Amino acid sequence: MGKTFLKPNSLSDNHTHYCPGCKEAAHGRAPAMATGIKRVRPDLNVFTYQGDGDLASIGMSEIIHSANRGEKFTTIFVNNAVYGMTGGQMAPTTMPNQKTTTSPFGRDVKDVGMPIKMANLLAALQTPGYIERTTVLKPKYIVKAKKAIKKAFIYQMEKKCFSFVEVVSTCPTNWGMTPQDSIKWAEDTLLPYYELGVFKDTPKMEEKNAK
Amino acid sequence: MAKVLMKGNEAIGEAAIRAGCLNYFAYPITPQSEVAEYLAKRMPEVGGMFLQGESEVAVGYMLFGASACGERVFTTSSSPGISLMSEAISYIAAAQCPVVFVNIMRGGPGLGGILPSQADYSQSVKGGGHGDYKLLVMAPASVQEAVEMVTEAFVLAEKYRNPVMILGDGLIGQMMEPVEFPEKVAAKPSDKSEWATTGMDTRKSDKRNLVKTLFLDPEELNRHNLMLKEKYKKMEAEEVRYSTYNTDGDYKAVIASYGTMSRVCKTAIDMLKKEGIEVCMIRPQTLFPFPEVAIRKAVEKKSCKLAISIEMNMGQMVEDIQRSVSGIVPVKWYGKCGGEIPTPEETAEAVKKYLNNEE
Amino acid sequence: MQSEVMFAGFGGQGILLSGKILAQTAMDQGFEVAWVPSYGPEMRGGTAYCTVVISDEPIGSPIIKNPAHLVAMNRPSLEKFAGIVKPKGVILINASLIPIRSGRDDIDELIVQTTEIASEIGNIRAANIVALASFIARSRIVDFDIFRECVKKEFSKKPKLIPLNMKAVDKGKLAANFDV
Ligand SMILES: Cc1ncc(C[n+]2csc(CCOP(=O)(O)OP(=O)(O)O)c2C)c(N)n1
Ligand SMILES: [Mg+2]
Numbered sequence: 001m002g003k004t005f006l007k008p009n010s011l012s013d014n015h016t017h018y019c020p021g022c023k024e025a026a027h028g029r030a031p032a033m034a035t036g037i038k039r040v041r042p043d044l045n046v047f048t049y050q051g052d053g054d055l056a057s058i059g060m061s062e063i064i065h066s067a068n069r070g071e072k073f074t075t076i077f078v079n080n081a082v083y084g085m086t087g088g089q090m091a092p093t094t095m096p097n098q099k100t101t102t103s104p105f106g107r108d109v110k111d112v113g114m115p116i117k118m119a120n121l122l123a124a125l126q127t128p129g130y131i132e133r134t135t136v137l138k139p140k141y142i143v144k145a146k147k148a149i150k151k152a153f154i155y156q157m158e159k160k161c162f163s164f165v166e167v168v169s170t171c172p173t174n175w176g177m178t179p180q181d182s183i184k185w186a187e188d189t190l191l192p193y194y195e196l197g198v199f200k201d202t203p204k205m206e207e208k209n210a211k
Numbered sequence: 212m213a214k215v216l217m218k219g220n221e222a223i224g225e226a227a228i229r230a231g232c233l234n235y236f237a238y239p240i241t242p243q244s245e246v247a248e249y250l251a252k253r254m255p256e257v258g259g260m261f262l263q264g265e266s267e268v269a270v271g272y273m274l275f276g277a278s279a280c281g282e283r284v285f286t287t288s289s290s291p292g293i294s295l296m297s298e299a300i301s302y303i304a305a306a307q308c309p310v311v312f313v314n315i316m317r318g319g320p321g322l323g324g325i326l327p328s329q330a331d332y333s334q335s336v337k338g339g340g341h342g343d344y345k346l347l348v349m350a351p352a353s354v355q356e357a358v359e360m361v362t363e364a365f366v367l368a369e370k371y372r373n374p375v376m377i378l379g380d381g382l383i384g385q386m387m388e389p390v391e392f393p394e395k396v397a398a399k400p401s402d403k404s405e406w407a408t409t410g411m412d413t414r415k416s417d418k419r420n421l422v423k424t425l426f427l428d429p430e431e432l433n434r435h436n437l438m439l440k441e442k443y444k445k446m447e448a449e450e451v452r453y454s455t456y457n458t459d460g461d462y463k464a465v466i467a468s469y470g471t472m473s474r475v476c477k478t479a480i481d482m483l484k485k486e487g488i489e490v491c492m493i494r495p496q497t498l499f500p501f502p503e504v505a506i507r508k509a510v511e512k513k514s515c516k517l518a519i520s521i522e523m524n525m526g527q528m529v530e531d532i533q534r535s536v537s538g539i540v541p542v543k544w545y546g547k548c549g550g551e552i553p554t555p556e557e558t559a560e561a562v563k564k565y566l567n568n569e570e
Numbered sequence: 571m572q573s574e575v576m577f578a579g580f581g582g583q584g585i586l587l588s589g590k591i592l593a594q595t596a597m598d599q600g601f602e603v604a605w606v607p608s609y610g611p612e613m614r615g616g617t618a619y620c621t622v623v624i625s626d627e628p629i630g631s632p633i634i635k636n637p638a639h640l641v642a643m644n645r646p647s648l649e650k651f652a653g654i655v656k657p658k659g660v661i662l663i664n665a666s667l668i669p670i671r672s673g674r675d676d677i678d679e680l681i682v683q684t685t686e687i688a689s690e691i692g693n694i695r696a697a698n699i700v701a702l703a704s705f706i707a708r709s710r711i712v713d714f715d716i717f718r719e720c721v722k723k724e725f726s727k728k729p730k731l732i733p734l735n736m737k738a739v740d741k742g743k744l745a746a747n748f749d750v
Contacts, residue, residue, distance in 0.1 A: 026291065026321075026322070027291065028266065053239075057265045057266060058238070058265060058266035058267075058268075060265065083239050086239045086240060086241055086244050087239075087241070087244055089239040089244060089247070089248070089263065090263055092265070101244070101247075101248040101251070102239065102244075102247050102248055102251045102261075102263050103251065104248075104251050104252050105255070112262075112263075
């Protein structure tokens with residue numbers, strides 16, 4: 001039988017422990033730290049990998065300003081509608097009526113507002129160049145997500161713009177669901193609200209206009 | 212009331228409600244998120260308010276705003292979160308607002324770990340935020356004591372119009388122990404009409420209250436700081452709390468230790484006693500004001516050769532002990548700072564080593 | 571007198587709950603107790619353990635280097651903790667998941683097929699209660715009748731689960747007596 005999957009060359013064998021909320025930079029501050037890196041070493045490829053609590057709650061200010069300055073790094077935003085690492089508290093992306101440990105009766109939008117659509121919000125800024133929302137719920141989506149992430153990095157390497165890819169994901173443990181159920185719930189509940197697609201692709205538009 | 216078996220974090224939430232505090236702002240962080248999870252359910256039952264802020268920075272100012280209106284309010288967090296609140300804490304102390312903070316400490320610096328630690332001693336006792344201010348800092352050693360301190364914290368905060376910090380380690384938050392909540396609850400709200408900004412309709416006189424921290428006139432700022440200093444002096448005179456253990460005999464060393472670590476020390480002292488080695492302990496229950504006099508008196512005993520600070524940090528209390536003993540005996544330190552709590556066996560061994568070196 | 575029990579296994583095996591029920595029982599019986607968990611992200615899926623300290627005097631250190639007893643629900647826990655149990659203690663081995671033994675001859679080894687017993691009575695999720703009942707019956711660390719009441723109390727919000735758990739308590743006790 002032939003090999004169908006190989007580990008990419010870019011991955012080393014190091015054992016990693018991922019805490020998207022807080023690895024390396026303090027919770028929410030990754031875009032500021034990435035700015036610091038990119039400003040002194042523009043030749044390096046820099047990306048931030050942030051959760052929804054991290055990016056849309058405590059780190060809202062950092063992401064907006066980095067995007068608005070057009071910092072030439074890439075942000076991968078993993079939106080699972082909950083604080084995963086800390087055990088399932090409500091996030092700014094938690095859906096209306098969704099139960100979490102700090103919204104035990106369901107998210108009450110009259111009290112805390114509607115979930116924040118980060119890709120849409122950032123796309124309202126003029127400067128950021130590439131913003132797309134993807135998901136990895138099923139293979140058909142994964143192919144698109146992969147393309148989006150690749151594009152985001154190419155734009156960075158070409159020093160074109162700030163690039164942002166939101167990835168709608170599941171969190172079976174903290175949603176209290178089996179992995180299968182959580183995929184279904186995400187498709188039925190998250191995707192209609194967090195619509196997939198390209199929100200902004202300035203480099204592509206400019207290319208078109210130039211022609 | 213009958214005893215109930217409760218996790219420290221939940222007991223802290225319940226104690227605040229019983230102390231008449233129905234306002235709670237917080238942001239999730241291990242190892243104290245259970246307080247918010249408990250109060251998310253419990254506050255609606257008692258007509259109280261809980262809001263999860265977007266960050267600890269925001270929470271700090273939510274507390275400031277609520278307290279400036281004269282309402283009882285509190286928060287809970289853990290080390291990195293308290294760092295983010297430190298700016299607001301400085302403002303709250305300057306504006307003399309009686310907010311209660313609970314820090315269920317984890318290891319640092321930086322992101323550190325999530326396991327028990329006492330690494331925020333200096334942050335709480337010496338400052339944390341900018342400027343000349345002090346927090347009244349209490350360190351519980353059991354779930355029961357955490358409940359009692361939360362209850363008292365609201366009274367002291369209002370008595371002094373000063374923020375109070377309850378400094379617990381991760382174990383105090385995570386451990387379950389039997390607790391008995393005080394029968395009589397909710398201290399009567401103090402009269403805040405003299406200072407709180409409560410709005411036109413509730414104002415008793417024409418006097419307008421202003422909660423502020425900006426004093427551009429140097430003389431006025433100096434006066435303000437002197438007034439704060441007087442307040443801290445009064446706390447030092449009236450609010451020092453500590454307990455003692457095995458102080459009767461001819462002990463060779465005085466241990467100073469607080470929180471969970473002090474319980475380990477207690478067991479270590481019992482172990483040493485079985486080997487014929489007498490050691491005593493002074494356990495500060497308030498870290499500011501510090502039980503300076505008690506420690507000094509303890510080391511003045513003829514048999515005493517040493518003072519040892521035993522803490523889950525790199526010796527942050529040592530300076531305060533040195534100040535207390537003013538050179539009468541040397542001051543040593545033992546502890547760990549990675550989240551692992553030293554065992555009684557290790558602690559006893561460390562004390563023995565120091566004593567052998569002295570002889 | 572002070573005694574300590576360590577419960578260890580995978581997250582999701584009901585380790586923390588077993589410890590809590592033991593602590594509650596001891597408290598109801600008038601003892602001082604402390605329940606000390608492991609906590610953090612490792613609890614999700616990884617190993618979970620907790621220690622219950624029971625004493626007739628106020629408890630000093632809740633941090634225990636050598637517990638008096640061990641309830642091991644999976645193999646890594648037995649391998650990791652069998653060596654630290656004090657002599658004469660009970661080590662309960664969940665034989666449904668653990669093919670090995672403690673390798674100690676100075677302790678009382680109690681072997682229980684918790685999953686099989688739990689599935690006989692209708693739900694494998696009761697395996698932790700089977701183990702706890704067995705352990706209490708053998709070690710006599712707390713009064714068995716008070717323990718029975720505590721299990722009832724624990725499930726009072728889900729009364730449907732009470733008959734199942736009562737069966738688990740009885741079968742567990744039986745298992746402790748069979749294995750001599
Ligand atoms: C200042 C500060 N506050 C709180 C925390 C605790 N914390 C760690 S990760 C995290 C958020 C986790 O949620 P999210 O960003 O959505 O990531 P997920 O785990 O869901 O992927 C929080 C609140 C922290 N590390 N630092
Ligand atoms: Mg998340």
